[in-house]
Amino acid sequence: MNIQASHSTGVFDVEPGRAPVLSFQGVSKSFSHENRSTPAIETINLDIARGEFVAFLGPSGCGKTTLLNLAAGLIKPDNGAVLRDGEPLRGPNTRVGYLTQSDALLPWRTVIANVTLPLEIRRIPRVERQARAMAMLERVGLGAFARHLPGQLSGGMRKRAALARTLVYDPKTLLLDEPFSALDAQARLAMQRQLRELVDELGLTVLLVTHDLNEAIALADRIVVFSKRPARVLEDIDIRHDPSILRQRRTSLDGSLHDRLWSLLENELEAGALR
Amino acid sequence: MFRHGFTLLFLLAAWQLGAGFGATAYYLSTPVQVADRLLEWSMSGYVWPHLLSTIECSLAGFGVAAFVGTLFALAMASSPSFARLLEPALFAAFSTPKIVIAPLLILWIGVGTLPVIALSALSSFFVIFYGSYGGLRDVSGSYIDTAAVLGAGYWTTAFQFRLPAAGPYILASLTQGLIYAFHGAILGEMTASDTGMGYLIVYSATSMDAASVLAALAVIGAVTFGLLHLLASATRALAAPLNAEALA
Ligand SMILES: Nc1ncnc2c1ncn2[C@@H]1O[C@H](COP(=O)(O)OP(=O)(O)OP(=O)(O)O)[C@@H](O)[C@H]1O
Ligand SMILES: [Mg+2]
Numbered sequence: 242m243n244i245q246a247s248h249s250t251g252v253f254d255v256e257p258g259r260a261p262v263l264s265f266q267g268v269s270k271s272f273s274h275e276n277r278s279t280p281a282i283e284t285i286n287l288d289i290a291r292g293e294f295v296a297f298l299g300p301s302g303c304g305k306t307t308l309l310n311l312a313a314g315l316i317k318p319d320n321g322a323v324l325r326d327g328e329p330l331r332g333p334n335t336r337v338g339y340l341t342q343s344d345a346l347l348p349w350r351t352v353i354a355n356v357t358l359p360l361e362i363r364r365i366p367r368v369e370r371q372a373r374a375m376a377m378l379e380r381v382g383l384g385a386f387a388r389h390l391p392g393q394l395s396g397g398m399r400k401r402a403a404l405a406r407t408l409v410y411d412p413k414t415l416l417l418d419e420p421f422s423a424l425d426a427q428a429r430l431a432m433q434r435q436l437r438e439l440v441d442e443l444g445l446t447v448l449l450v451t452h453d454l455n456e457a458i459a460l461a462d463r464i465v466v467f468s469k470r471p472a473r474v475l476e477d478i479d480i481r482h483d484p485s486i487l488r489q490r491r492t493s494l495d496g497s498l499h500d501r502l503w504s505l506l507e508n509e510l511e512a513g514a515l516r
Numbered sequence: 517m518f519r520h521g522f523t524l525l526f527l528l529a530a531w532q533l534g535a536g537f538g539a540t541a542y543y544l545s546t547p548v549q550v551a552d553r554l555l556e557w558s559m560s561g562y563v564w565p566h567l568l569s570t571i572e573c574s575l576a577g578f579g580v581a582a583f584v585g586t587l588f589a590l591a592m593a594s595s596p597s598f599a600r601l602l603e604p605a606l607f608a609a610f611s612t613p614k615i616v617i618a619p620l621l622i623l624w625i626g627v628g629t630l631p632v633i634a635l636s637a638l639s640s641f642f643v644i645f646y647g648s649y650g651g652l653r654d655v656s657g658s659y660i661d662t663a664a665v666l667g668a669g670y671w672t673t674a675f676q677f678r679l680p681a682a683g684p685y686i687l688a689s690l691t692q693g694l695i696y697a698f699h700g701a702i703l704g705e706m707t708a709s710d711t712g713m714g715y716l717i718v719y720s721a722t723s724m725d726a727a728s729v730l731a732a733l734a735v736i737g738a739v740t741f742g743l744l745h746l747l748a749s750a751t752r753a754l755a756a757p758l759n760a761e762a763l764a
Contacts, residue, residue, distance in 0.1 A: 315661050333664035345662040349680045358676070359666045410666075 260327030261288040262414050262446045263312050267321035269471075270307055280471035281307045284321070287465065287474065294440060294447045296457035298502065299467030305450045306342055308472070309416045312448065313339045338412035340420050342450075344403035346391040352402050353378065353387040359410040377405040380435070396423035401432070408439070414446040421456065433460055454502050466505050476505060545727040553731040563716070567735060570701050570712040573629055577636025578697035582690055584637075585644035586679075593652035593682075594674045610642045614700060618707040632704035632712065639700025644693035651685020652678055687754055691747040695740060702736065 265287040271280045282304040289295055297305045310316045311323050314334035323330045346355050353374050360370035378384050381401040391399055400423050407415065420436075421429045437460055440447055451457050457464050462481035465474060480498065528547045557563035588606075592599040614635060621631040659681045663673040679686075705714025713732055720728035 310661075313661075313665050315664060333667075335665065335667040337665065339665045341658060341661070343658055345658045347659070347662075347677070347680070349683065362667050362669075362672055 259291065260324070262291050262293075262326060263287075263289040263448070264324040264327075265308070265311070265321070266324060268311060268318040268323060269320045270304075270311065270316065270318050283471040283473055285472065285474060287477075289446060289448065291446055292444055294437075294460060294462045295449065296461035296464045297448065297450045297467065298452075298454065298457055298464060298506065299472060300469045300506065301452070303467050303470045304472035305467065306418055309339065309341075309418055309448060309450060312416055313337055336412060337414040337416050338407035338410070339416040340400075340403055340407045340418060342418040344391075344399045346399055346403055346406070348391050351388050351390055352383060352394070355391065355402060356406045356409050359406060363410060374405070374409055377409045378402070381405045381432075397425065397428055400424065404432075411443070413444075415440075415448070417447065417449045419450055419452065422452070429456075436460070454499055454506075457502070458498055464502065466502065476502075478502075545730055549727040550730045550734060553727045554734065557731065563732075563735065566712050566716050567739070569629070569709075570698070570705065570714065571739070573632040573701040573704070573712065574636050574694075574698040576633045577638075577701055578640055578694050580633070580637040581639075581641040581644050581693055581697060585641045585689075585693065586648050586686060589645050589649035589652050590674055590679060593649060593655070594670065594678060599653075606642075606645070610646070614639045615703055615707075618704060621704075622708050627708045627710070629709065629711075631708040632701050632714075635704035635708070636697045636701035639703070640693040640695075640697035643696045644689045647689020647692060648682060648686040651682035651689075655681040683754070684751075687751045691744070691751060694743055694747060698736075698740060698743065 265285045268282065268285045269280065270282050271278045273279075285308065297308065299305050307316070311318055312334065314323070314330045314332055325334055325336065346352075347358070350358070353371070356374035356377060357370045360373060365373075375384065375387065378387055381404055383398060383401055383405065386394060386398065386402075391402065394402065400420060404420060407417075421432055424432060433456065436447075439445070449457070449461060458480070462479070464476070464478045464480060466476040466478070467473065468475050478498075532547045554563075588602075592602060617638065618631070618635055621634050625631050625634065655678050659677045660673065663677040668677065701712065702714035702717075705712035706718050707714075709715050713736055716732045717729050720726075720732065
């Protein structure tokens with residue numbers, strides 16, 4: 242088994258003159274609670290190249306969502322810098338689509354009004370935004386529920402509606418925080434296939450946080466495994482350029498990679514925290 | 517409902533019987549006398565212009581308070597530095613009893629409907645402001661984060677995210693605010709007007725007419741009661757989609 246493992250740089254060499262879409266440079270972040278400061282992530286160095294599909298794996302509470310929040314510009318790092326296209330990020334990163342762990346649909350707006358919202362903000366004419374939102378809803382299989390309120394949808398349907406809202410304004414980078422965790426196995430497979438197609442078709446860059454090893458192996462080009470809190474990079478595994486893994490991926494599950502990731506995570510985990 | 521009616525009947529009977537002893541009838545009147553007065557007022561049409569004037573002033577005061585109150589609350593919730601600037605002044609104004617402002621209002625804008633509207637607006641402003649400010653300030657961070665990532669600016673975030681997210685709090689504070697506007701108008705009429713239910717009370721009291729005072733109070737109580745019920749059902753209807761959300 243020859244799995245390439247490397248830390249942050251060097252795997253997907255950035256094209257000359259083209260900065261990584263996202264770059265964490267010595268980023269650390271602590272949260273203070275009742276005057277005690279707990280580090281959530283510790284000196285993370287990671288480069289995400291254009292067009293990469295990266296899965297973040299790590300024990301619950303290790304700091305994965307914190308990393309996405311940093312990438313989205315919602316919080317500032319204590320030390321280090323988050324770069325977008327080579328520039329330090331100041332304020333919210335509006336070039337990414339961020340599907341948060343809680344879907345954050347606006348409950349007072351219908352499903353379609355939720356999906357048209359980012360287009361309204363971008364002042365796209367009414368007719369066009371209706372058409373684009375409807376097309377995206379059809380795509381995630383919610384065409385028939387456009388006029389429903391989010392409260393009338395199931396958990397999985399809400400996730401799909403939120404995904405439609407995230408994709409509708411064509412962001413070139415996606416931050417996805419456990420997007421499929423509320424779906425049943427069947428729907429999850431269908432959504433995973435759709436996502437991968439969409440990503441390939443549009444050449445998107447993706448950061449996907451997941452607890453599902455199989456999902457990470459099936460979808461990602463690169464898997465970053467984090468330690469328990471404070472998050473450090475344990476492994477940074479490129480699976481795209483590994484023919485044996487590609488072959489095994491085609492024949493469904495990759496047992497050996499799965500086992501390897503599992504044992505990595507097992508060391509970090511209390512039993513039962515991983516599906 | 518039935519039980520409330522029964523309790524009310526019992527109290528009225530006790531009052532009617534109790535007022536028969538000694539000279540208390542002079543101060544307390546009796547339910548029969550009060551009912552008599554109410555009947556007389558509605559037959560002669562004497563009470564309607566007063567009631568109408570009070571309701572008009574209340575609605576005008578409420579309108580001003582609702583608009584200014586929610587706008588201030590929204591601006592302060594959206595901008596902590598603006599909030600820090602205004603909070604002390606607002607708190608000082610809030611802790612001043614509104615009735616002591618009535619003489620000042622007369623001094624500034626004279627008597628008539630204007631000071632009544634002003635006092636009504638002032639009374640309900642603080643209830644509306646503080647009620648909606650709390651809700652607007654504590655809107656879940658996930659909505660605000662969503663707004664930020666979707667590229668919403670200051671105003672879009674305030675009006676499309678924060679305001680609707682705090683909807684239930686604002687509705688509740690408006691409900692309370694309407695009652696305060698109504699009572700504020702009556703207070704204003706007691707000192708600065710020659711029409712309205714407040715004026716009617718003062719006039720009746722100075723004419724030693726306890727039955728009229730109590731009849732006016734009954735009218736005020738009935739209107740307040742009606743307003744509360746109207747608003748409760750309106751709030752329920754408006755909040756229904758949000759409750760569906762909470763259950764999901
Ligand atoms: N706003 C915050 N205030 C205080 N502590 C926080 C905050 N956000 C996160 N934390 C803490 O930081 C740590 C990492 O949280 P984070 O949400 O990034 O974990 P996670 O890896 O996404 O977990 P999960 O897989 O369960 O979603 C946790 O211990 C959490 O308690
Ligand atoms: Mg998380």
